[in-house]
Amino acid sequence: MALEPDNFQAVSTTATPTQAIGSTPEPGADVIIDMENPPRAAGGSEKKSALEAVESLPTEDGEYLSDSETIPDPPCTTTVLQQFSVVDQRNRLRRHTKYRDPWIEQDEEHIKVLNRLRRWKLAQDGGVWGKAKARFSRNPTQARRPSDDQLEKLVLHYFPTPGEFTVRIVDFYANCSKKYEVSLVTCLENFLEKKPEGVHVRWIYAPVGPNIVSSCIDDLFRKAGKTNQTTVMGTGRKAWPYLSIEALSFRHRNNYRQMRDIHDILSEDTPVNQDLRMRLNRRNAETIGKSILAKDLEWRCEHLGMTADFWELVRTRIPYHLTQMSTQETTGGAKDIVNPMTAGHIYQTLWTHPSYKNGQLLRSMVWNYHRPDGMLLTVGMPCDVEYLDKDFDAWLSQSRKRRDGNEDASVFAFLYKRFKNSGTRDWPEKTVDYFLIYLLTEIAVAPHNIRQGRAMTRLTVAYKQVVEKLKLRRYDRFRRHESIRLVRDFLTCQDELTCICNVLRGRMTLLTNLEKFLVDNEANAPERDPDYKPSPTECESALERVQWAIPLVKEQLEVCEALLVDLRISTEALFQLKSIEQNELAIVAESQNKAILVFTAVTVIFLPLSFFTSYFGMNLNGLEDPNKTEAWFWQS
Known part of the structure; x- marks a missing residue:
């Protein structure tokens, strides 16, 4: 059969x-x-x-x-x-x-509430006419503000309180790995002191942006080690022996706009938002409770002159868009002059490429704190899409929870999947330093399409095509609004490439310093047994990982710098071309003005002459005989 x-x-x-x-x-x-x-x-x-x-x-x-x-x-x-x-x-x-995404229906319900909130805000900003239009519309309930219960659920879905957001913990054993998902409070209370027996490396990933909460987390983590010693990689960097890298990732641009709209509308200090703000602050206090996070947070707020307001603690959940030129540092006092919420221009020329039409390219800092007892803390933004393949749009449309565990999209999920069944068995060095270098090199080359067989256009190739398209548009005929839009696209693309080059330069500096350190460390290390034969499944050494990443980052940097130079030259040529067009239009306008001036002079001279000739040329002979009637006059 x-x-x-x-x-x-x-x-x-x-x-x-x-x-x-x-x-x-x-x-x-x-x-x-x-x-x-x-x-x-x-x-x-x-x-x-x-x-x-x-x-x-x-x-x-x-x-x-x-x-x-x-x-x-x-x-x-x-x-x-x-x-x-x-x-x-x-x-x-x-x-x-x-x-399969079991959380997508929950996201859709929250989006419906957000759309109602947007319509209400639009009616409020429209003044009397906007309110009247909303009241007498076919469905006036759609323009009403959602209830505080609905808004609280909406806010907590996108901006969970510091005590509620999920921290991921991975324990690497000799032959396997285990992952835990706990709240931040539980992690700080139970997972920072020491790792379990048999665990070579414990990796803690806290998806927090640069704010006062992240400062509390890394300080509590370093204090929990109960030692001032650093790992081998920290030698020579006594002031701050920890490594950080700036990551580039993608998020669906609608999701990014949703987070910004929620913050912009509901964080305003207006009477209509006071009840909701009080509920959120109360929820924040309940989730933190009397934990060590609450104590450290209270001390830091008093020291920095800040308040533990809900929106102050969660606003950095919105990542920086690509052209956000902030230093991304945590400071006390008033808010930063430039932050992700006040920066209104989030348009990217990359959207004009068909492969990236839904992707918002974002940048975020990733801090890594490692201890000699095998503990590693990674603090950075929530997981986004770092791997490019044919399913790129599908990964962007996934819910946050599904995307966090998608090894085909996220670096952090991939690393757990990579060593899930092997643990540290294939590591050349079963230390936290080796895993940290593995993590840094994976972030340094992302976003890329290497893992999926180059099934999608690379980011640098996409920008090449975008720049080429902009250069072709230079020769279009002058149109008032279209020419202004073209100049804006040139300047926006130039800003994007400038920011990408800055990120890649920072990565190159980090990788070259790591390579120098690893070369020196390998030269001072004892010689390996000549009869030693590595297993076929053994991972690359730390030095090989760095040397693998450097050419990839260097190639991206060279391409982006060349595109930036080409774009600047094209921008200057565009301005010259538009200036010539403006001069030609000015000459045409001047000739038209001269013609109109001559016509006006002729009109001024001949208009009164025409009046007098018409006046004196009127036939009044019929008016001399008073016996004629008015009807005869008009008939004649």
């Missing part, structure tokens, strides 16, 4: 030729198929094989073949169909698991 796709359910995650077909694997698990011994259909007697049929045929000499090993096994149609059926079912199962 041939194996039909409809009758096939699934195969085991490690299917062997002797395993029965019909066992169901876990979602997303890989399926290994032995192509030399494909699974057979269950039930029924085996039919005569093709090889036996060939053996029964005579040769040219009339003799029958007796040695079956000398005859190649011809392909069997049934076997091939069975193999394709198994692979097709495997692919369908993986696709279903890959795109």
